[in-house]
Amino acid sequence: MRSSDRAADALRTVRLTRHYTRHAEGSVLVEFGDTKVICTASVEETVPPFLKGKGQGWVTAEYGMLPRSTGSRMRREAASGKQSGRTQEIQRLIGRSLRAVIDLDKLGERQVLIDCDVIQADGGTRTASITGAYVALADAIAKLLADGKLAASPLRDQVAAVSVGIVAGVPLLDLDYVEDSGCETDMNVVMTGAGHFVEVQGTAEGAPFSRAEMNSLLALAEQGIGELLALQRAALAG
Amino acid sequence: MRSSDRAADALRTVRLTRHYTRHAEGSVLVEFGDTKVICTASVEETVPPFLKGKGQGWVTAEYGMLPRSTGSRMRREAASGKQSGRTQEIQRLIGRSLRAVIDLDKLGERQVLIDCDVIQADGGTRTASITGAYVALADAIAKLLADGKLAASPLRDQVAAVSVGIVAGVPLLDLDYVEDSGCETDMNVVMTGAGHFVEVQGTAEGAPFSRAEMNSLLALAEQGIGELLALQRAALAG
Amino acid sequence: MRSSDRAADALRTVRLTRHYTRHAEGSVLVEFGDTKVICTASVEETVPPFLKGKGQGWVTAEYGMLPRSTGSRMRREAASGKQSGRTQEIQRLIGRSLRAVIDLDKLGERQVLIDCDVIQADGGTRTASITGAYVALADAIAKLLADGKLAASPLRDQVAAVSVGIVAGVPLLDLDYVEDSGCETDMNVVMTGAGHFVEVQGTAEGAPFSRAEMNSLLALAEQGIGELLALQRAALAG
Amino acid sequence: MRSSDRAADALRTVRLTRHYTRHAEGSVLVEFGDTKVICTASVEETVPPFLKGKGQGWVTAEYGMLPRSTGSRMRREAASGKQSGRTQEIQRLIGRSLRAVIDLDKLGERQVLIDCDVIQADGGTRTASITGAYVALADAIAKLLADGKLAASPLRDQVAAVSVGIVAGVPLLDLDYVEDSGCETDMNVVMTGAGHFVEVQGTAEGAPFSRAEMNSLLALAEQGIGELLALQRAALAG
Amino acid sequence: MRSSDRAADALRTVRLTRHYTRHAEGSVLVEFGDTKVICTASVEETVPPFLKGKGQGWVTAEYGMLPRSTGSRMRREAASGKQSGRTQEIQRLIGRSLRAVIDLDKLGERQVLIDCDVIQADGGTRTASITGAYVALADAIAKLLADGKLAASPLRDQVAAVSVGIVAGVPLLDLDYVEDSGCETDMNVVMTGAGHFVEVQGTAEGAPFSRAEMNSLLALAEQGIGELLALQRAALAG
Amino acid sequence: MRSSDRAADALRTVRLTRHYTRHAEGSVLVEFGDTKVICTASVEETVPPFLKGKGQGWVTAEYGMLPRSTGSRMRREAASGKQSGRTQEIQRLIGRSLRAVIDLDKLGERQVLIDCDVIQADGGTRTASITGAYVALADAIAKLLADGKLAASPLRDQVAAVSVGIVAGVPLLDLDYVEDSGCETDMNVVMTGAGHFVEVQGTAEGAPFSRAEMNSLLALAEQGIGELLALQRAALAG
Secondary structure, three states, X not given: OOHHHOOOOOOOOEXXXXXXXXXXXXXXXXXXXXXXXXXXXXXEOOOOHHHOOOOOOEEEEEEEXXXXXXXXXXXXXXXXXXXXXXXXXXXXXXXXXXXXOEOHHHHOOOEEEEEEEEEEOOOOHHXXXXXXXXXXXXXXXXXXXXXXXXXXXXEOOOEEEEEEEEEOOEEEEOOOHXXXXXXXXXXXXXXXXXXOEEEEEEEEOOOOEOHHHHHHHHHHHHHHHHHHHHHHHHHHHO | OXXXXXXXXXXXXXXXEEOOOOOOOEEEEEEEOOEEEEEEEEEEOOOOHHHOOOOOOEEEEEEEEOOOOOOOOOOOHHHHOOOOHHXXXXXXHHHHHHHOOEOHHHHOOOEEEEEEEEEEOOOOHHHHHHHHHHHHHHHHHHHHHHOOOOOOXXXXXXXXXXXXXXXXXXXXXXXXXXXXXXXXXXXXXXXXXXXXEEEEEEEEOOOOEOHHHHHHHHHHHHHHHHHHHHHHHHHHHO | OOHHHOOOOOOOOEEEEEOOOOOOOEEEEEEEXXXXXXXXXXXXXXXXXXXXOOOOOEEEEEEEEOOXXXXXXXXXXXXXXXXXXXXXXHHHHHHHHHHOOEOHHHHOOOEEEEEXXXXXXXXXXXXXXXXXXXXXXXXXXXXXXXXXXXXXXXXXXXXXXXEEEEEOOEEEEOOOHHHHHHOOEEEEEEEEOOOOXXXXXXXXXXXXXXXXXXXXXXXXXXXXXXXXXXXXXXXHHO | OOHHHOOOOOOOOEEEEEOOOOOOOEEEEEEEOOEEEEEEEEEEOOOOHHHOOOOOOEEEEEEEEOOOOOOOOOOOHHHHOOOOHHHHHHHXXXXXXXXXXXXXXXXXXXXXXXXXXXXXXXXXXHHHHHHHHHHXXXXXXXXXXXXXXXXXXXXXXXXXXXEEEEEOOEEEEOOOXXXXXXXXXXXXXXXXXXXXXXXXXXXXXXXOEXXXXXXXXXXXXXXXXHHHHHHHHHHHHO | OOHHHOOXXXXXXXXXXXXXXXXXXXXXXXXXXXXEEEEEEEEEOOOOHHHOOOOOOEEEEEXXXXXXXXXXXXXXXXXXXXXXXXXXXXXXXHHHHHHOOEOHHHXXXXXXXXXXXXXXXXXXXXXXXXXXXXXXXXXXHHHHHHOOOOOOOOEOOOEEEEEEEEEOOEEEEOOOHHHHHXXXXXXXXXXXXXXXXXXXXXXXXXXXXXXXXXXXXXXXXXXXXXXXXXXXXXXXXX | OOHHHOOOOOOOOEEEEEOOXXXXXXXXXXXXXXXXXXXXXXXXXXXXXXXXXXXXXEEEEEEEEOOOOOOOOOOOHHHHOOOOHHHHHHHHHHHHHHHOOEOHHHHOOOEEEEEEEEEEOOOOHHHHHHHHHHHHHHHHHHHHHXXXXXXXXXXXXXXXEEEEEEEOOEEEEOOOHHHHHHOOEEEEXXXXXXXXXXXXXXXXXXXXXXXXXXXXXXXXXXHHHHHHHHHHHHHHHO
């Protein structure tokens, strides 16, 4: 049995709190159970050097964890002077996921910088970040429309993400930290509102996995992401 | 008139929320109006190399700001690869302030690492950090006592801090960001429960200041810190 | 039509040249068409700090590209002072892939460091690296056995990898650089000799992809990796 | 009794040697007893990026210590790859102190870079640096006037600094290293020629300090800085 | 007797393989016995900032060793975050040596970046690098001429280099790693086709050396470089 | 004619001031005309990790320039976060030169750290550094002997250095900055008291140089170093 009597195919309680901090154009606190991430979207009227003068925008992301968001304190990356490989992997994944649902030409020559900062971690921080960052991005785009800086929304679709994995032979949706630490296979799945894949990253932590196992994990992810997409729509309508 | 009809000698609304995140031995959200800082205290059963084998403990602090805690996004220090001079100044100040009220011999050969992370900034983040960090430290010490790892508390006194400054010729208590940006003199004051000074850092941002002005600022700070000390006691009693 | 009249499900010419340089315990030049990577396996009778005294070994990998292995010169990472996010992602993937097929307890308290250095790039450098690195690792293990430092091989299985992708709607095996640059979906697949997955990393570069497309890519990858595993066995028997 | 039979309110022997090295526009060796600092002022006809095109100048400072300026050798900051928090605090203090007495609009779009390098340390290096740097700055401004690059001096006042502290209960002026190491309270005070404060930084190293103690320290500092201002005038008249 | 029955004044077998990799404008594998270095010349239609707008070109070099090019694995410089002093010395030497034989005005406002990457080391990597890099540079210049980007060659002469040293009292040409490790004096000599010196770097590793010893080493170097210059001409004619 | 009517084979005025600063075991101000370098020798009762437990000592050197020791201000290396290639070359040269005249076994398991800091530069800073550092080292060794920590001196010989070069076709001894900037060939020579070479580093800055030119430069250097050795002996006898 999972903690809190959760069923194998049940998400944790997911909350999306908009306007969480006051300065950013989009600011969302996303919670997947005890995992809590502040996602902000900041609009800047400039683009990175490689896009200068191309009439096209950019969306990029950065990710961080507060040192004591975890069970034992991690070293502060600003103090150690560099971001870990894990951090870079995650922020590249968040950025790619969001760029998959936005028309960068329609965004115009400006960029949206997404910051995902984990204030409490209990597994699934990268997929929670993507799910929350989409809402922050949508709020920032809404502000650009409201301010008359954009005539039409460059967003083509929604995007959300969830982790799935096999623990003691059982496929589970939305792993918490304890489950994630003991799983044989761990998979992060990112999908659009239209039900297509943006990213699939499966890793055998213990024994390698079969096609059949992969299929059952993808089915769980599809179901869970469907629920997350509905929660995003509800939050944005709220 | 100050924003929100605040009197010259009035603090903003100050809140101290204990147990804000779940992993740290002490975890406090401190709010001074719109300034919000998560302060955690992490206990580690080890000391820095320069204290190894001396039978004495250590308290140190780190400080950071989420990139979009401010009106325009700041570069993430973990991404730029180093902490700014301002960040280092602030975290050294927080560490010294807390060490002033703890008996490091009684703490034993362990350290308490304080992390102050600003999630929303509106002036006075360093003094809010000190005020909140004391409460997080007190909770961490209480846990060491409850766990039987300490027989007596090494805390000798409380410590709290506030900023004061002269704006348009008027001495003001607890400056917000707009006031801080326009002030002629800015002073950060750290005091103990016994009413003594731990740190006084006064800086002429505009015109140099006189002894008389300094005296009026110190009087304001003494009054404000008195109120903050009472709020700390109330929070810890809660 | 693909360059060189290659069929959609055909690998490029793959060569595995053992004993390519003379110092390393294992040293392999792996070629996938014009992609050429030197893979060395270095045995060190020590382990990283987090494994000290646990009686267990470690396998880790580093990856690099010569500055002019590519069409336009890339900045040397040693000169810029840090490894890119892409480099870190790749070397973490190589390390995880190899650890999936080795029994670290049987390896004993020593580590094997894998270095994959691309001397000429034409797409698929990370999957070529994994495929070549396995052979270098097998040679290093054989040397430990021959030297009497190990009584039994800790290798549990083979591991190989290939990239697959959808270009202009057609699933293709083993993309070269031109194909990789223009593909809609890109997937790197790592499998064991037993036919199970170690890693699946699929990314929508253009339009998001469907389950059906994913299935056809995985089928192509399984076939290609089967051929690579046979080439590894032939090389090691040679 | 203090070393050298110095009275509690006596400065050490202070010397200001102008034109100490030949390349800089201003170059001063400042000695406070055995503390010796080379202060140079370098004029550059450019400003930092944040001031470009604003018709305004800038004054900034850097600080360093020769590795063996101290009793035991310190690690060279250029070799360790970063400046310590202490170094950054000091150079920010020097820069702010000098900017307090110069009209940056009148300076025009150019900057003066102050370098304070300690060749022998015996306490009070930061306050000696400020006192010497003012003279170097005045020489650099005089050269700009002599060269016809400035029509009127942008200097509005003098600035000098001294440390004061409480040792064994006694307030002392201008602490040497031994006194500084043993003091209960340490205060650095920066004042203008007009007798106003630019910076007051008081720190309880041991027991927290009272308002009365603070007042006696400020009085000592006022007296000492008065003498230093006279020495600066004499040096510049020389 | 030297390994391989080599005479004191004999070079190791030297091979210069042009067009070794396919992307670079010049790409040469140079082998001095078991020392193997890939030298590429990359043409970029830009110059470093200090040469912008001066109508003059630049040639510069970078040097690296694969981590396991040596007997025991060296730490990867990209991973440690900086290039060693030795690496920087060598790449500065290679750059100066090549600039000595090229007319930078005639090269026009473009630069040639030389990369020398050691894939297997057995002594003399820096002199092999210079000898091979000249051929790569000549190929890159030939391509600029063939493409009509240059009307006349800016190359004024050839340049080649060799190491010489005194081992057990005997002057030897072209030291391998074992000889180099045990030598009393080590000298690297760089000469032009016209028989003049570009660089002479002699170092007493053991006992200081006399003028007579120096003369005998220079004579050996002149002879060896004469042979290397002939091998370069043969390679370029091939 | 050279500046100051100096003959082609004349040194500038050379001064060696011992006990220049008070903390270091050896502290010398060396002046070659307007080039002024503070050389300190610091004794530490420890050795670098690679020598631990071998019963042998070490001598190493670090080099730096004050930012405004030169005609135009250089960026402070501590602020830029790394030492330049030139700095590293120079400090490696100083260290090798001093180790050539000391018996590291006799020094015992301790190290002498040499710091050479240029406070004013006018050409020849590296050779002045070596010449001055030898005197500082000799003073530090004398202190170890006086303190009874060494029974016999590990110094085997003196060492000194000078630059020579060809300017407008004329070989000159001890180049100042203007001569060094315009020279065709630049050579730094390090020799022992016994008249043997420790280092010879000749570089063609303009046209490559002949054997004859090299011979005349070496002769000049031998003569100049002879004078420097005598000045060292006089200083140490003083």
